[in-house]
Each structure stands twice: as C-alpha cells, then as structure tokens.
Ligand code: ADP
C-alpha cells in the first residue's frame with residue numbers, strides 16, 4: 057500500500073523541481089502534505105445574486121445589462137461600466153483594460169460578473185471583476201460546487217494549486233491516509249471522506265455549513281488538528297520539564313524585607329501567586345508560569361517578589377519588556393524597590409552609549425548586577441550572565457516563541473536552564489488560554505488592591521472637544537493629572553508623532569499655565585524618559601501621548617484619560633489605555649472621543665467599554681469581535697495559526713481534543729509524532745533544544 061506521507065510531491069503530475077521549490081516554502085514536501093494543505097475559504101459561484109441583494113465585503117456572481125461605459129481620467133485612467141438588472145445598479149471599475157475589452161463592454165450588452173463587492177462613491181462596485189458576455193440571454197451554467205481557495209505563496213496560483221490538489225486526491229482514491237485518531241471521537245466520517253469533501257465539496261453539500269465551518273467533515277479535521285496542536289505543545293512542555301533548573305530554596309530574607317518595606321499589605325491574590333512561584337522555584341525543573349492580572353492588579357510586585365527569591369538563592373534575574381518605555385518604567389520601579397535594600401540593578405537597551413553598554417555587560421557578566429532590566433537587547437549574543445536563574449518577561453504575547461526560546465538559551469553553563477515567569481495584562485479567556493498557553497502553568501491575580509474605585513467611562517463626539525478640554529482644565533485645577541492619547545489609523549509613527557505634536561500645540565494654547573509633556577515613538581529614549589519622569593513627579597500635569605503608553609505606565613495621581621478616535625482601537629487596547637487611570641484611591645474617569653458616523657462595531661465596542669471595567673469580560677468580547685490572533689498578537693509569529701480549526705468556532709471541540717490527546721499519549725504514544733508532523737510539520741515549537 058502506498059504511504060502518502062513519504063511519497064514526494066514531485067510524484068504528482070505537473071510538479072517539477074520549480075514548483076516543488078515553491079511548495080517547500082509552504083512546508084509541502086509529500087503528497088500527504090498536499091492533502092492537508094486545506095482551503096482557506098471558498099468562493100460561492102453556485103448562484104447568481106440580484107444586484108439589489110449584494111452585500112459589501114462579500115464575493116458574488118451577478119449579471120446585468122451595461123447601461124453606460126466610459127473612460128474616466130480622474131487621478132488614474134479607468135474604465136467605468138455601469139450595469140443594471142432592474143433591482144439595482146453596480147459599477148465595474150477597470151484600471152487595466154484594452155480596446156477589445158472596452159468594445160466588449162458596450163452599452164446594451166448583457167454580462168455576468170464575479171468579484172468582491174465594495175461600497176463605491178455612487179453605488180456598489182467591483183474592481184476588476186471576472187466577467188463574461190451572456191449571448192442570446194443564455195448564460196453558461198454557474199459552477200456546480202463551491203470553489204476552494206488555497207493559501208498560496210508568490211508565483212503559485214490558485215489554478216495550479218487546484219490542479220495539484222486534484223492529482224493528490226486521485227492518489228488518495230488508490231491509497232489510504234492513516235487514521236491516527238482513536239475511533240472514540242464519535243464521527244462516522246473517514247479521513248478520506250473528510251479530505252475529499254473539504255477539497256472538492258460535492259454539489260449537494262449544505263453550502264452554509266461548509267462556509268461556516270460547521271460541516272461534520274470540517275469539524276472532523278478541526279478536531280484532529282486541535283489534537284495535534286495539543287500534543288505538540290505537550291511534547292514541548294515535557295521536553296522543557298525534563299531539563300534541570302536551579303533549585304531555589306533560599307531563606308527569602310530579601311523577599312521578606314521587600315514586603316516589609318511596602319507602604320501597603322499585599323492582596324490575598326498577590327500572596328497566593330507569590331506562593332505558587334515559590335513552589336515552582338524550589339522544584340529543580342524550570343518554571344514556565346504565566347501570571348495574568350488585570351491592569352492595576354499589582355503584577356509588578358509579584359514579579360519583584362519572584363526576583364527577590366532568586367537573588368536570595370544567589371542567582372541573577374533578567375527582566376524584559378517589549379518597549380523601551382515599559383522597560384524604563386520597570387527599571388525605575390525595580391530600582392525604587394531594591395536599591396534601598398542594597399541590590400544592583402543593570403540596564404540594557406538597543407541605543408546605549410558604547411561606554412555605558414560595556415559597563416552594563418561587564419557587570420552582568422561578572423555577576424555584580426543582581427537584576428538586569430531591558431528590552432530585546434537582553435536577547436543579544438553579546439549578553440552573558442554569570443548566574444542567570446530567572447527571567448521575567450512582561451507582556452510576553454508581544455514576543456515570539458523564538459525570542460522566548462533564545463532567552464532560555466541564556467541559561468547557566470552547568471546544564472541548568474533559568475526559570476521563566478511571564479506576565480500579561482491582557483487577560484486571556486480560559487478557552488483560549490487552554491490552547492494558546494497549554495505549555496505554561498497559569499496564575500491569575502483576580503483581586504484588585506483595596507480602595508480602588510471603578511473608573512467612569514463616557515463617550516463624547518469630537519464636536520464637543522472644547523467641553524472635553526474644559527474638563528481637563530478643571531481636573532488639573534483640582535490637583536489631578538491627565539493623559540491625552542492621540543491615535544491614528546495609520547501604523548505610521550511619523551504621522552502619529554505629528555498628530556501628537558499638533559494636539560500638544562492646541563492644548564498649550566488653550567490651557568494657559570498648565571505644564572504639558574509629550575511622549576511619542578519618534579522621540580529618543582532619553583527624551584521619553586525625561587517626559588515620563590516629569591509627569592511622574594507631577595512637574596507636568598498633562599501628558600499628551602500616542603498609544604506607546606498603552607502598557608505599564610503607572611502614575612497613581614492621574615485620574616482622567618482622554619482617548620481620541622476610539623473607533624480605531626480594539627477593545628483590549630482601549631482597556632489597557634483606560635487602565636492608566638484608576639491606579640490610586642482617586643475616583644477616575646475615561647473620556648472616549650469619537651468621530652461622527654460610527655460603524656456598528658465601533659458602537660458595540662464603546663458600549664462594552666462603558667458597561668464593563670473587567671478585563672476578562674472585555675477580553676472575551678474582544679475575542680468574539682476580532683478573533684484569537686489579534687488578541688494574542690501572534691498573527692506574525694504564526695504560533696496560533698490553524699489550518700482549519702478556529703478556537704472560537706470550535707470551542708466545543710477543545711474538551712474532546714483534550715480527552716483524545718490524553719488517550720493517544722497513554723494508549724498509542726507512537727501516533728503522537730505522526731500527528732504532530734502531519735499537522736504542524738516543521739512549525740511545531742521545540743523547547744527541547746537548549
Ligand atoms: P499592573 O498589574 O497593572 O502592572 P502595578 O503592579 O503597576 O499593576 O500596580 C498598580 C498600582 O497599585 C501601583 O501603584 C502599585 O504600587 C499599587 N499596588 C500594588 N499592589 C498593591 C496592594 N496590595 N495594595 C495597594 N496598592 C498596591
């Protein structure tokens with residue numbers, strides 16, 4: 057019997073060395089890989105829509121008679137052709153066209169077209185539709201089945217992808233793909249049937265079920281993928297646990313001194329999490345712990361207590377943050393807590409003077425520095441620690457898995473790897489955490505320090521900007537401090553910076569006598585630090601900033617935050633920004649300013665922000681609105697990209713996937729490797745390479 061998992065892709069007709077190279081870029085090497093290269097989505101060309109029923113954002117087939125056809129010269133030369141079918145008109149727009157096409161699309165001709173429907177200036181439109189003329193009122197029949205659209209890479213077209221998958225499916229008729237899931241999953245569908253259906257949906261399939269991903273064949277495959285994902289993460293976790301880590305069972309003198317030096321008592325939740333960390337650190341296997349805590353829940357102190365325990369046992373600590381501002385904040389925070397207790401805090405970031413850098417590196421290398429704080433710079437090759445025992449990563453979801461790994465490689469020379477503590481202020485809904493962070497143990501700081509008052513949130517249209525500025529003035533008059541956050545849709549730091557500067561000028565003019573600081577991504581580290589310090593010390597009362605202040609900034613006297621253009625921000629980001637206030641005992645407020653003409657989604661987001669201040673509730677909504685990738689920020693790293701599964705849609709499969717993977721581990725451990733390589737290929741995380 058042919059084993060498709062080892063049959064090279066070049067055995068398929070039409071696949072030569074050139075194509076094989078492109079396939080390799082998609083991690084496709086064998087015929088089985090082709091079969092598991094599943095359609096991303098489908099186009100529905102099986103029915104024709106009336107123009108009046110078209111929905112922007114969808115792809116559809118429709119037809120109509122050309123009412124007008126003309127070449128326009130606005131900005132770019134284009135051919136604009138309007139068609140109508142009595143129910144409405146649709147504009148077809150071509151930027152590239154030849155005389156022949158122009159002649160074919162003349163008035164009175166009846167055509168059928170396909171493409172993505174967009175909102176145009178006057179009516180709905182399709183840019184560069186596929187089209188054909190309908191002769192004598194008889195159109196070619198529409199497609200019988202849904203058209204699969206595959207993930208492709210440059211130079212690889214849908215058409216060749218479809219040909220190659222067809223060839224692979226022919227092999228599948230002659231051979232078998234091994235069933236690797238234990239039969240107890242309850243689906244009466246064979247793998248073969250599921251693959252056939254998903255690649256080439258039969259004409260009588262329930263189209264909606266397939267498009268929504270709830271068809272049993274899709275679900276059967278999604279379940280297997282979730283099982284494979286789980287197994288790969290578990291395997292990585294097992295590898296990691298088999299390594300040795302420093303046993304930290306010091307007398308915890310420093311930790312206790314630290315706690316005593318605080319002007320407040322730790323909350324029960326903080327104490328519990330510190331206890332969990334203490335247990336981990338004493339075990340001799342590397343801690344892999346994620347601490348989740350809503351904004352303002354006091355994660356910094358939990359991190360500090362962990363650092364103290366490591367130092368108590370004679371080890372060094374690395375504290376890493378994703379942005380310079382946040383790293384600087386940690387530097388100040390740790391220095392404030394630990395320098396009075398006699399510790400040396402080191403500092404590493406990208407742009408450091410040569411001399412300062414050499415000193416920092418030297419001090420870390422010989423072990424004088426107890427706690428090194430920094431950005432990505434801590435990952436660099438030239439950094440070596442004398443006795444690194446613990447790494448603390450703040451806002452880890454912004455770091456890729458690879459970066460997490462390279463940090464582990466900075467471990468001790470005597471075959472020990474450092475413990476790792478990850479902190480995140482983006483609460484991750486349980487469903488998602490179970491899958492995304494299955495390799496980590498989770499602790500939750502589920503209690504806010506006492507005396508916090510709920511933040512009031514209001515939404516105000518930008519037309520009432522002057523009232524908002526008035527409000528800023530009175531808050532400052534009462535001795536409070538205020539954030540003003542400028543946002544722009546463009547991911548351009550230059551434009552963001554300019555918007556912030558414009559706002560600064562405007563507010564300087566209107567708020568006489570108020571000292572204002574400015575922070576944006578185009579400033580140097582020293583400039584940012586100076587501005588932040590001035591605000592922190594209440595030398596300036598207003599901080600105009602871009603979203604760079606999203607995470608971590610802590611100024612308890614600030615009680616009002618204005619966020620502009622809220623329609624452009626996601627829920628989690630809004631929640632983080634709002635969390636800059638309400639960090640002390642003051643009654644705080646958040647003003648969300650919006651432009652007129654809000655979309656329904658933006659309206660929903662604003663309503664959620666007004667209703668809830670609970671990070672977990674907000675994260676769950678965000679997940680529903682935007683999907684897992686956005687929330688975890690892992691879109692680029694790909695660690696949460698599934699081929700067919702969708703965590704939200706397939707929530708109900710997570711429990712069964714867990715059961716099945718446990719069964720496989722116990723009863724058919726040989727299948728673990730096969731499943732992981734079938735679904736993850738060389739993408740599977742490997743924590744064992746240290
Ligand atoms: P986050 O979880 O957002 O990082 P921080 O650690 O920055 O929160 O803490 C937020 C604020 O609460 C800080 O000003 C900190 O000093 C204060 N804080 C932390 N723990 C407590 C506590 N147990 N009681 C009172 N205030 C606390």
Ligand code: MG
Pocket residue numbers: 355356608
């Ligand atoms: Mg923090």
